Amino acid sequence: MKAVHFGGGNIGRGFIGLLLSQSGYEVTFVDVDQELVRLLQERKQYSVVYAGDQQQTFTVDHVTAIHGSDQSRVAEAIASADLVTTAVGVNVLQHIAGTIAAGIASRLEQGGSPLVIIACENAIGGSTQLQSLVYGHLTEQQQAEASRMAFFPDAAVDRIVPLQQHEDRLKVLVEPYYEWVVDRSSLPYNHIEIPGVHYADQLLPYIERKLFTVNTGHCCAAYHGYLRGFDTIQEVMKQPSIVAQVEGALRETGSALIAQYGFNAEEHARYIQKILERFRNPHLTDEVVRVGRSPIRKLSPNDRLVRPALAAFERGIETPYLARAMAAALLFDYQDDPEAVQIQQALSRDGISSAVTKFTALAENHPLHAAVREAYETLKTERSDRV
Ligand SMILES: NC(=O)C1=CN([C@@H]2O[C@H](COP(=O)(O)OP(=O)(O)OC[C@H]3O[C@@H](n4cnc5c(N)ncnc54)[C@H](O)[C@@H]3O)[C@@H](O)[C@H]2O)C=CC1
Numbered sequence: 001m002k003a004v005h006f007g008g009g010n011i012g013r014g015f016i017g018l019l020l021s022q023s024g025y026e027v028t029f030v031d032v033d034q035e036l037v038r039l040l041q042e043r044k045q046y047s048v049v050y051a052g053d054q055q056q057t058f059t060v061d062h063v064t065a066i067h068g069s070d071q072s073r074v075a076e077a078i079a080s081a082d083l084v085t086t087a088v089g090v091n092v093l094q095h096i097a098g099t100i101a102a103g104i105a106s107r108l109e110q111g112g113s114p115l116v117i118i119a120c121e122n123a124i125g126g127s128t129q130l131q132s133l134v135y136g137h138l139t140e141q142q143q144a145e146a147s148r149m150a151f152f153p154d155a156a157v158d159r160i161v162p163l164q165q166h167e168d169r170l171k172v173l174v175e176p177y178y179e180w181v182v183d184r185s186s187l188p189y190n191h192i193e194i195p196g197v198h199y200a201d202q203l204l205p206y207i208e209r210k211l212f213t214v215n216t217g218h219c220c221a222a223y224h225g226y227l228r229g230f231d232t233i234q235e236v237m238k239q240p241s242i243v244a245q246v247e248g249a250l251r252e253t254g255s256a257l258i259a260q261y262g263f264n265a266e267e268h269a270r271y272i273q274k275i276l277e278r279f280r281n282p283h284l285t286d287e288v289v290r291v292g293r294s295p296i297r298k299l300s301p302n303d304r305l306v307r308p309a310l311a312a313f314e315r316g317i318e319t320p321y322l323a324r325a326m327a328a329a330l331l332f333d334y335q336d337d338p339e340a341v342q343i344q345q346a347l348s349r350d351g352i353s354s355a356v357t358k359f360t361a362l363a364e365n366h367p368l369h370a371a372v373r374e375a376y377e378t379l380k381t382e383r384s385d386r387v
């Protein structure tokens, strides 16, 4: 079986590529990193190491790569693939949609056998977003035909894979834990299930539980940790006062999730503790600037901070910790992150009130808007008092 995977980065090689290879797929990575593509083409294999006491190592072989700019070769690979997956970042989906559309067009010309396309990104409805971007590159007739042969099930992916710093450029160190959940209701009846993937009839509870626990908790740790001058999540998780912020935010998202989906409260509390242990993994070194990356995306209304806060608000649940995490995100002034720079520019040009509206889409008269503004002023003062 053949898979084409867009994005040979940390999740691409360390999670999706590994699992697909273990399930018998030959994986062709598509990436825009020339050196990465060259090495994958040359070696046709790489290793994945589990960050644990044993440092278990897996060889992922029968892999190759194509540079993303070579649209015709990628389209050809898609035309004969059994599966297409992505892990490029949700904002990059728009840049690969044209190539996927070309692959679908070519497949239609060759008879149009069914194709499953799964976006493995940290976003609600990632594959659905990709589908609409791909359809933007197809004619009406192609869209009608594609709707019968191309399937875009949404998915939730969970595995912590930090930035990699090994002599071997292809090697990836990953946490042993993983979860990949795919929406079964959007799959063709004869889809061959991938071992290790959990198929759910309703994805939304899974993706929201994951995004509003793992990702909300992780970014709270990152933003509060950054403000206090820590470099890694492992250091941050040794600070009781920051862990209290993370736990507070996860109590808030947890209350909203339990109210919304009826999760068992005790089980959810155990789920939270397990995730905090994963953040602490002493075998990983995870930089706060990686976990806090792209603050505009993380502050956007459908993402890990605002969406659960609004869900909580609708149910009468107070969210002071989530408001503080949003304020900390607005104070994330890391110079090498273009989104952080954009936020700082907006703050100094237009002030906090306008920035909260711009980045969170919360109306100025919404109580959460005021809570974020107040938390911002408090955190800002605390930070300057420390310097
Ligand atoms: N790293 C992690 O722990 C997790 C990440 N994710 C999600 O997985 C996705 C990927 O994240 P990472 O692997 O960490 O990022 P990464 O930066 O390590 O990998 C992204 C890869 O995509 C490639 N890329 C960029 N533009 C491209 C294009 N136009 N065509 C083809 N390839 C392109 C990059 O060169 C890079 O190799 C993101 O959506 C992230 O939110 C989800 C769960 C965990």
Ligand SMILES: O=P(O)(O)OC[C@H]1O[C@](O)(CO)[C@@H](O)[C@@H]1O
Pocket: 122, 157, 158, 159, 160, 161, 214, 215, 218, 219, 290, 291, 292, 293
């Ligand atoms: O691009 P994002 O959304 O920050 O993705 C990375 C996040 O995903 C995670 O792997 C959790 O799934 C965390 O490591 C990190 O917070």
